[in-house]
Amino acid sequence: MTYNNALAALADPTRRRVFEQLRLGPRAVGRLAKGMPVSRPAVSQHLKVLKEAGLVREERDGARRIYAIDPKGLGSLRRWLDQFWDDALDAFQAAVESPSPPKQTRRGRK
Amino acid sequence: MTYNNALAALADPTRRRVFEQLRLGPRAVGRLAKGMPVSRPAVSQHLKVLKEAGLVREERDGARRIYAIDPKGLGSLRRWLDQFWDDALDAFQAAVESPSPPKQTRRGRK
DNA sequence: ACCATCCGTAAGTAACAGCTTACGGTAAGT
DNA sequence: ACTTACCGTAAGCTGTTACTTACGGATGGT
Numbered sequence: 357m358t359y360n361n362a363l364a365a366l367a368d369p370t371r372r373r374v375f376e377q378l379r380l381g382p383r384a385v386g387r388l389a390k391g392m393p394v395s396r397p398a399v400s401q402h403l404k405v406l407k408e409a410g411l412v413r414e415e416r417d418g419a420r421r422i423y424a425i426d427p428k429g430l431g432s433l434r435r436w437l438d439q440f441w442d443d444a445l446d447a448f449q450a451a452v453e454s455p456s457p458p459k460q461t462r463r464g465r466k
Numbered sequence: 467m468t469y470n471n472a473l474a475a476l477a478d479p480t481r482r483r484v485f486e487q488l489r490l491g492p493r494a495v496g497r498l499a500k501g502m503p504v505s506r507p508a509v510s511q512h513l514k515v516l517k518e519a520g521l522v523r524e525e526r527d528g529a530r531r532i533y534a535i536d537p538k539g540l541g542s543l544r545r546w547l548d549q550f551w552d553d554a555l556d557a558f559q560a561a562v563e564s565p566s567p568p569k570q571t572r573r574g575r576k
Numbered sequence: 577a578c579c580a581t582c583c584g585t586a587a588g589t590a591a592c593a594g595c596t597t598a599c600g601g602t603a604a605g606t
Numbered sequence: 607a608c609t610t611a612c613c614g615t616a617a618g619c620t621g622t623t624a625c626t627t628a629c630g631g632a633t634g635g636t
Contacts, residue, residue, distance in 0.1 A: 386612065394594085397613085419604070421614090429553075430550065440540065479625090495582075528634070545594090
C-alpha cells in the first residue's frame with residue numbers, strides 16, 4: 357500500500373534523477389549531490405522522501421550515509437501497475453470486440 | 467519518453483482515483499464526477515492532464531465525452547519500471563555478494 | 577424555437593512543494 | 607583537544623497546483 361507514496365516520490369524530476377543515479381549502485385549523499393543542479397541539502401530532502409516511500413534504504417558508514425535502492429517500494433509499485441495493466445487490457449479488448457456495448461449508449465447514438 | 471508525464475499525472479490522489487475508476491471500463495465525465503469529492507470541472511481538468519500524459523483516450527459521443535484508458539502511456543511507464551527493476555536487482559545482488567566493494571570505502575571502514 | 581443536458585475553459589484563491597542559506601551534530605584524522 | 611569532512615534539519619521564500627465559481631459552446635429532446 358506504499359505505491360501511492362512511490363508514485364508521488366518519483367513524480368519530481370530532480371528526485372527521479374537522484375533515484376536513477378542510484379541505479380548504478382549505492383552512493384553517499386555528497387557524491388549524489390555532485391553533478392546535480394541543486395544543493396546538497398536539497399538532495400538530502402529528496403532522499404528522505406524516497407526513503408519514506410520505501411524506494412531507498414539508508415546505511416551508515418561513519419560520518420557518511422550510503423543510500424541504495426530498496427526493491428520493496430519498487431516491487432509494490434510494479435505490482436500495482438501490473439494489476440492495472442491486465443485489467444486495462446481486458447476492458448480494452450472487450451470494448452473492441454463488441455460493436456454495441458450494453459450500457460454504452462443511453463439515448464441512442466445517432 | 468512519456469513516462470515522466472505519466473508519473474507526474476498519477477502522483478495526485480484525486481487524479482489516480484479518476485484513473486482507477488476507468489479501470490472498470492469507459493466512462494463519461496459526469497459519471498466519473500459522481501462519487502468523487504471534487505466538482506465536475508475539477509474532474510475535467512484531471513482528465514486533461516491524464517490525456518496529455520497518454521494515459522487516457524477521449525471519444526466523443528454526442529454532447530458527451532467518453533474517456534477510456536489508453537494502453538500506450540501505461541505501457542511506456544511499465545517499460546521504464548521494468549528496466550529499472552532489472553538493473554536495481556543486479557546492483558542489489560552484486561552488492562550483497564561482494565563483502566568489500568571496489569570503490570565503496572575511500573578512507574577505510576574502521 | 578426553446579430548454580435541458582453535458583462538458584471544457586477562464587479567472588481567482590489557498591495550500592503545497594521544492595529550493596536556498598544557516599545552523600548543529602557526529603565521526604575521523606592529526 | 608582541535609580541525610575538517612559529511613550530513614540532517616529548521617526557517618523562509620517562491621513558483622506551482624489543485625480547487626472553486628462563473629461562463630459559453632455544442633448536442634438532443636419536445
